Amino acid sequence: NAGVTQTPKFQVLKTGQSMTLQCAQDMNHNSMYWYRQDPGMGLRLIYYSASEGTTDKGEVPNGYNVSRLNKREFSLRLESAAPSQTSVYFCASSHSTSYEQYFGPGTRLTVT
């Protein structure tokens, strides 16, 4: 039981490049989330998926897209990376939106 896994762990991009962050959970959770963590800002929600087949914007969705591929997987795509997207990205999942969330180990992204 690996919990929530994220790939890659580290990534360096040039401005304008694109990439997809992958997330998978093996806890049979219905809800999945993407956050970014910046120093002094706490965690901010980018997008979430309350259940398979649905996605919704969070607090800071601009510049990102998501895909809930199936119940296990929820990917985050940066179409044209910008330096302002330099951050640590966390994926999380929960049984439902009323329950505690379980977090992956994070992806540290640097955009130059």
Next chain:
Amino acid sequence: AQSVAQPEDQVNVAEGNPLTVKCTYSVSGNPYLFWYVQYPNRGLQFLLKYITGDNLVKGSYGFEAEFNKSQTSFHLKKPSALVSDSALYFCAVRDPLPAGSYQLTFGKGTKLSVIP
């Protein structure tokens, strides 16, 4: 709109002493409240939650938190701090209203340092 505040960026406590990490919140309805801990270069780990019921909730690693509706607070406590408790602690709140709103709002975090 929901919000959460952690008024202290850093808390220092001697090993063996009791610790408190403060959290206050603002919601429209009855809150769902959570505490998470983050160790360096790791994801967040769930510690405890308050949804309804007893105002004192107990969680992992000997931590507990007290829900105080009149003061809109949910402070994290531990009777005797360990050096291994040193980490970044996040309080989070979810307002179940309006229906269909699922966003969890996190505080900015409090760095706890337990001094040997």
